[in-house]
Amino acid sequence: MKKIEEKDGKKDVELIKSALRQEMAAERRYAKHLANVNNKRVRQVLRELHEAEGKHKDALVIEMKKRVPSFEPEKNELWKLEMNPEMLEGIGDDVELIKTILNINIEKEKEALKQYKGYANETNSDELKQLFLQFGREEYEHSEHLKELNKEMNGE
Numbered sequence: 001m002k003k004i005e006e007k008d009g010k011k012d013v014e015l016i017k018s019a020l021r022q023e024m025a026a027e028r029r030y031a032k033h034l035a036n037v038n039n040k041r042v043r044q045v046l047r048e049l050h051e052a053e054g055k056h057k058d059a060l061v062i063e064m065k066k067r068v069p070s071f072e073p074e075k076n077e078l079w080k081l082e083m084n085p086e087m088l089e090g091i092g093d094d095v096e097l098i099k100t101i102l103n104i105n106i107e108k109e110k111e112a113l114k115q116y117k118g119y120a121n122e123t124n125s126d127e128l129k130q131l132f133l134q135f136g137r138e139e140y141e142h143s144e145h146l147k148e149l150n151k152e153m154n155g156e
């Protein structure tokens with residue numbers, strides 16, 4: 001019995017690590033895209049999503065620390081400079097560029113939903129399953145939010 005629990009625990013750590021990598025990539029991606037867009041409305045949405053992925057990341061770090069108390073997330077905050085608004089002023093009003101950025105993120109959010117469904121299926125922990133499913137739902141909301149914005153940009 002003990003062995004099975006240990007195996008489950010190791011698997012959960014790996015699942016959380018994968019989710020964490022995914023969230024860090026999402027956070028960086030939104031920061032980069034924020035750096036390339038000047039349009040206020042689009043920036044507002046990208047900033048909200050950047051923050052949402054940061055919250056997912058923080059929650060996953062807490063889950064990791066519950067299982068591996070010594071765990072520290074990789075600290076690479078250089079990318080934060082990229083979204084410093086003073087460095088970016090006046091670039092990125094091109095509608096085609098904005099639409100490309102929105103479409104990339106719509107696809108990435110759909111991918112994130114699929115990944116979370118996969119993690120939820122793999123874990124034997126009910127608590128973790130609920131967390132993954134909740135994050136999956138939030139990723140779905142992100143993609144819907146971006147789709148709405150894309151329609152707005154198309155004047156629909």
Ligand SMILES: [Fe+2]
Pocket residue numbers: 023026052053056112135139
């Ligand atoms: Fe996320």
Ligand SMILES: [Fe+2]
Pocket residue numbers: 026049053109112138139142
């Ligand atoms: Fe997301």
